[in-house]
Amino acid sequence: xxxxxxAAERMQVMRTMIAEILEIEPEEITxxxxxQEDHGADSLRAxxxxxxxxxEFHVEIPxxxxxxxxxxxxxxxxxxxxxxxxxE
Amino acid sequence: MxxxxxxxxxxxxxxxxxxxxxxxxxxxxxxxxxxxxxxxGNEPCFAHLPDEADWRSYAxxxxxxxxxxGQAAGLLYLLGAEPPGERxxxxxxxxxxxxxRFEGEAFPGEMLEHRASLERTFTxxxxxxxxxxxxxxxxxxxxxxxxxxxxxxxxxx
Numbered sequence: 001x002x003x004x005x006x007a008a009e010r011m012q013v014m015r016t017m018i019a020e021i022l023e024i025e026p027e028e029i030t031x032x033x034x035x036q037e038d039h040g041a042d043s044l045r046a047x048x049x050x051x052x053x054x055x056e057f058h059v060e061i062p063x064x065x066x067x068x069x070x071x072x073x074x075x076x077x078x079x080x081x082x083x084x085x086x087x088e
Numbered sequence: 089m090x091x092x093x094x095x096x097x098x099x100x101x102x103x104x105x106x107x108x109x110x111x112x113x114x115x116x117x118x119x120x121x122x123x124x125x126x127x128x129g130n131e132p133c134f135a136h137l138p139d140e141a142d143w144r145s146y147a148x149x150x151x152x153x154x155x156x157x158g159q160a161a162g163l164l165y166l167l168g169a170e171p172p173g174e175r176x177x178x179x180x181x182x183x184x185x186x187x188x189r190f191e192g193e194a195f196p197g198e199m200l201e202h203r204a205s206l207e208r209t210f211t212x213x214x215x216x217x218x219x220x221x222x223x224x225x226x227x228x229x230x231x232x233x234x235x236x237x238x239x240x241x242x243x244x245x
Contacts, residue, residue, distance in 0.1 A: 021186070044183040044213060048234050051208045051215050063210050 007085070011076055014053060018072065021048050031073045049075070059083040090114055091163070099166050100159060101179065105132045108156035109163065109202075118168035120205040123160035129196040147193040153200060153220055153228055158182050160202035161216040161233060168206070179243055183213065183234035192227035199223075212237050 005013075011031075019026040022039045035041035035049070046066050053075070054061055059082050069075045079085070091099075091112035102108065108125055115121040127148045137145050162180040169178075194200055204218035214235050220228040 044234055044236055047210055047213045048184060048186070048215070048232070051234075052232065054208070 007076075010057070010079075010085070011072065013056065014075060014079075015072060017052055017056065018049050018075070021045055021052065029072055032071050034071050036070065053079060057083055096163065099163060102159055106155070107159075108152065109159045112160075112163060113201075115164060115167050117164075118206060120203070121160055121164035121167070123163060123202045123204075125156045125200045125202075127194055127196050127198055127200065131196070134196070143195070146195050148195065148200070150190055150228075153194065154185065154188070154230075155182075156200055157202045157204065157218065157220055157228070157230065158233065158235065161204040161206075161214075161218065161235065164204050164206055164216070165209070165214050165235070165237070177239055177241075178237045179240045181236040181238060183236050185230055185233045187231035189229045190227070191229070192222065192225050194222045194227060200227075207232070 015026045015029050018035070019029055022029075022035065022041055022045060024039055028039070033039065035046065041049075043066075046069065050061055050063075050066060050069065057079055059079060061078060061082050065078050065082075069078055080087075089111050093107075093110055096109055096112065097103075097107065100107070100109070109123050110125050111123065113122040113124060129146065131148070133149055133152060134146055158180070165180070166178075199222065201221040202218060203221065204216050207215040207217055209215075214237065216230075216233045216235065218230050218233075219226050
């Protein structure tokens, strides 16, 4: 994605990519729906989400952050921190 | 040839009839590998075919192409694992494959050439991408394959 993307645009890209990995419709993922409890994700899906978003946003996230990536909002926060995106 | 079949069997737990990599041609540990599997008319998957079966029936099954690719990818991981002693203690489990395109088939007399690269490693998983070629035809492309790595003792219980 272009570095100038807005938070809403990045969030939408994340939602689409995560939905593809979890094999559900993007609309099913709300900002706080839990990947594991609400969408049946397991540890391998979480790893897949991490790796594909890393590639999309050109940032490396330490594996220990996986435990903090439980829903769309928390994933966004982790990436925001490591990619240095500003608060909007 | 970089690794012959005997050397591969020292690295992979897979045995007949599921030892689906014949040889490793080249490897850059931690980065990429080229490994091959020859397909013959004697494959167990063709054993049940009646004499009337036409040539199309001898297409090597896509599931086994993927398994063979996965074993090549596993070898790539194991050849880069540190320390090398770790290798024997890990069992590789296919997790998921995303955006795979099946563009062709392979038949007895042909050779699968797996070109796999390691995208990302985690302590208990690895992600690969790659392609499968038969001479000058690409028959499969795989954007992402996730493999879980688990200690063998965790699976015995």
